[in-house]
Amino acid sequence: MEFKELFPVWNQLTQAQQETLEKAATLHHFEKGARIHSGSGDCVGLLLISKGLLRVFTCTEEGREITLYRLFERDLCLFSASCMLHSLQMDVYVEAEESTAAYLIPPQIYQKLMTSSLPIANYTNELMASRFSEVMWLLDQVLSKSFDARLAAFLLEERDVEGRDDLHITHDQIARHLGSAREVVSRMLKHFQAEGLTETARGTILLKNCEGLERLAGTARR
Incomplete structure (x- = not known):
């Protein structure tokens, strides 16, 4: 899918802004399990998923991972450009859960566009709030x-x-998502x-009673 079909406020940009973005964005491919962003000292750029x-996850003081959220097709990842987020007080990591194609936008280009484009600035602020x-x-x-x-709630998600x-996921992977230990999950x-x-x-978990899981999950469902 082309960049202009994915970028959220493309039709609200001027032709010059569109040309700047399209020229700067480069398509990258990441294998399943690839670490794309490694904490606050890393500033890869913004990722627009094709x-x-x-x-997107963080780590506890004990070294356990906990998933903050996931990003799908058409989503824009801001945390991979941590140098733009001066108020960010924790290390955030990004990895590919599946083989992924994403457009990489250099942070300096995006920052300049935020100052000249109200639609980009508004969209970015709304995304950060979300x-x-x-x-x-x-x-x-x-x-x-x-x-x-x-x-x-996680199994239903x-x-x-x-x-x-029938979910193809291990107990260890679930533990990493939930910030727990594999033994607790098992x-x-x-x-x-x-x-x-x-x-x-x-390597698999079959959900036999989804209604029962829904009742158990209750308000823990997003």
């Missing part, structure tokens, strides 16, 4: 929701991402299986 799936809201929502879930509710009830999945909610095999 296809694939990116995971991402901040997602992070605050996640923090509330971690602090106030039980782990079984969070796990149920993963079903939406994969588009099927114990809870055994409990889910005993309750008839899921069935676990090597």
Whole structure:
């Protein structure tokens, strides 16, 4: 898909601004598992996803990963340009969950356009507010929701991402998403299986009772 078809406010830009963006943006391909952005000291640039799936996460003091949110086709990743976000107080990492194609926009080009284009400035501010809201929502879930509710919500979210009830995901991967330990995930999945909610095999988890998972997840669902 061409850059101009993906950029959110393309039709609101002047011809000169469109030409600047189109000339500066370069298409990159990332293999599954590739680390694209590695904390606050890294400033790759903004990523506009053409296809694939990116995971944005941070790490706890104990070194456990916890997913902040995921980015899909047409989403714009701001945290990969951390040098633009002077108020960012934590290390944020970005990796490809699937083989991904994304346009890379140099941060200095985007910053200049933000000062000259009200549509870009407004869109960026709205996007930052939305991402901040997602992070605050996640923090509330971690602090106030039980782990079984969070796990149920994650399994249902993963079903939406994969588009099927048999999920190809390991206990370790789930632990990394939820900021937990693999052993905790395994114990809870055994409990889910005993309750008839899921069935676990090597490398896969079958969701057998999605309605039961929905009830368990409750307000932990996004």
